[in-house]
Amino acid sequence: MAPWGERLAGVRGVLLDISGVLYDSGAGGGTAITGSVEAVARLKGSRLKVRFCTNESQKSRAELVGQLRRLGFDISEGEVTAPAPAACQILKERGLRPYLLIHDGVRSEFDQIDTSNPNCVVIADAGESFSYQNMNNAFQVLMELENPVLISLGKGRYYKETSGLMLDVGPYMKALEYACGIKAEVVGKPSPEFFKSALQAIGVEAHQAVMIGDDIVGDVGGAQRCGMRALQVRTGKFRLGTVAECEAQ
Amino acid sequence: MAARRALKAVLVDLSGTLHIEDAAVPGAQEALKRLRGASVIVRFVTNTTKESKQDLLERLRKLEFDISENEIFTSLTAARSLLEQKQVRPMLLVDDRALPDFKGIQTSDPNAVVIGLAPEHFHYQILNQAFRLLLDGAPLIAIHKARYYKRKDGLALGPGPFVTALEYATDTKATVVGKPEKTFFLEALRGTGCQPEEAVMIGDDCRDDVGGAQDVGMLGILVKTETRNVDGATIE
Numbered sequence: 001m002a003p004w005g006e007r008l009a010g011v012r013g014v015l016l017d018i019s020g021v022l023y024d025s026g027a028g029g030g031t032a033i034t035g036s037v038e039a040v041a042r043l044k045g046s047r048l049k050v051r052f053c054t055n056e057s058q059k060s061r062a063e064l065v066g067q068l069r070r071l072g073f074d075i076s077e078g079e080v081t082a083p084a085p086a087a088c089q090i091l092k093e094r095g096l097r098p099y100l101l102i103h104d105g106v107r108s109e110f111d112q113i114d115t116s117n118p119n120c121v122v123i124a125d126a127g128e129s130f131s132y133q134n135m136n137n138a139f140q141v142l143m144e145l146e147n148p149v150l151i152s153l154g155k156g157r158y159y160k161e162t163s164g165l166m167l168d169v170g171p172y173m174k175a176l177e178y179a180c181g182i183k184a185e186v187v188g189k190p191s192p193e194f195f196k197s198a199l200q201a202i203g204v205e206a207h208q209a210v211m212i213g214d215d216i217v218g219d220v221g222g223a224q225r226c227g228m229r230a231l232q233v234r235t236g237k238f239r240l241g242t243v244a245e246c247e248a249q
Numbered sequence: 250m251a252a253r254r255a256l257k258a259v260l261v262d263l264s265g266t267l268h269i270e271d272a273a274v275p276g277a278q279e280a281l282k283r284l285r286g287a288s289v290i291v292r293f294v295t296n297t298t299k300e301s302k303q304d305l306l307e308r309l310r311k312l313e314f315d316i317s318e319n320e321i322f323t324s325l326t327a328a329r330s331l332l333e334q335k336q337v338r339p340m341l342l343v344d345d346r347a348l349p350d351f352k353g354i355q356t357s358d359p360n361a362v363v364i365g366l367a368p369e370h371f372h373y374q375i376l377n378q379a380f381r382l383l384l385d386g387a388p389l390i391a392i393h394k395a396r397y398y399k400r401k402d403g404l405a406l407g408p409g410p411f412v413t414a415l416e417y418a419t420d421t422k423a424t425v426v427g428k429p430e431k432t433f434f435l436e437a438l439r440g441t442g443c444q445p446e447e448a449v450m451i452g453d454d455c456r457d458d459v460g461g462a463q464d465v466g467m468l469g470i471l472v473k474t475e476t477r478n479v480d481g482a483t484i485e
Binding site: 126127128129130131132135136139140143157158164165166167168170171172174175176177178179181 | 368369371372373374376377380381384396397403404405406407409410411413414415417418419420
């Protein structure tokens with residue numbers, strides 16, 4: 001294997017995934033992953049530009065950053081690229097009024113959005129709010145529309161919390177796609193627009209950036225397709241089996 | 250053309266073929282008596298996720314059909330049969346009224362998941378439990394994958410979307426056991442000792458009854474019933 005120096009030659013910026021790389025979410029504000037606080041400090045102390053690129057959609061950026069700072073991380077809201085703000089931009093541009101299938105923790109990110117008389121559905125990592133009733137409400141909204149639009153904040157299959165693996169937004173997005181016979185638009189990793197906006201925020205080109213994540217598809221695959229380099233960590237949701245699957249593909 | 254073997258088994262669909270709601274199809278009782286006179290094994294087959302064999306038996310007996318419980322085979326029976334073959338202990342996400350059909354099957358410390366039409370079980374915590382079992386290698390058995398069904402307050406999500414969710418989450422495929430899946434017909438015939446080539450399916454649904462039966466090598470006979478609620482996407 002080529003030395004790290006060669007592989008990372010020309011890197012000026014680092015995109016960092018949060019869940020599974022910096023910390024595992026869970027009760028009591030979650031747990032920092034061993035070594036991550038120090039690693040972030042070292043990156044920030046170097047000449048590299050750092051941007052946090054997350055698909056976190058169960059809580060607002062403010063809440064997320066608050067939790068991470070309490071764990072000792074050097075991070076601020078302005079350094080985070082997250083899907084909810086990106087989705088709001090799209091909703092405003094296209095005159096869309098969403099039924100929000102979301103967790104209350106992220107609702108504040110949608111304060112500026114008109115949700116009356118919905119003409120689309122926005123689905124995020126709603127966790128416990130993925131009740132049958134809420135799913136059915138979203139389904140009924142979509143079935144009434146002549147032009148059903150389903151916007152999904154990410155499409156991850158699952159993530160790791162301190163208590164174990166948890167179903168992410170992806171499976172529920174697929175459920176609505178199947179029920180309605182439609183395809184969702186994904187905002188967040190691995191969509192190229194999302195990575196590009198993170199790179200723009202730090203003024204770094206794709207070939208000069210490396211993405212560090214625990215999701216072989218969402219983080220690593222998505223970044224590589226944009227022309228970035230990527231590093232997979234073995235923390236978070238990482239499972240040996242999935243690596244073998246990707247190599248086979 | 251190869252000669253067909255002699256007919257040894259007859260599968261008869263229930264709703265739309267033998268009866269429509271709470272009325273027998275005209276001529277059906279006589280037809281059944283004649284069938285009994287022939288030396289064939291008869292099975293009454295249907296897709297259902299919330300009627301136990303006992304429920305169906307009561308309804309048919311009220312309509313004066315001479316049927317015994319062991320002649321009834323439903324998609325629930327197919328699921329049970331699969332569980333017994335695989336020797337697994339299921340987490341049952343099915344309507345309470347379907348539970349009698351799983352009596353005797355161990356459900357503690359589950360290592361399999363069975364999903365039917367059971368909205369009361371389709372909330373996050375339960376689905377997450379099922380997800381973790383599947384990720385550990387447990388098989389996923391779906392009674393059917395209907396997208397939605399009709400309720401008084403409009404359309405409601407069926408089990409299909411939630412089965413799809415779990416398939417995507419775990420990168421696995423469910424075994425669907427209801428008509429028109431091959432599993433249904435093969436399991437129905439398993440107890441008769443007959444090969445598909447020695448059996449015929451009589452039903453009113455071109456796709457679910459006749460089509461499905463033909464796909465496993467059975468003969469299919471389509472009956473025409475006058476009134477049908479046609480909605481390809483819904484099965485209850």
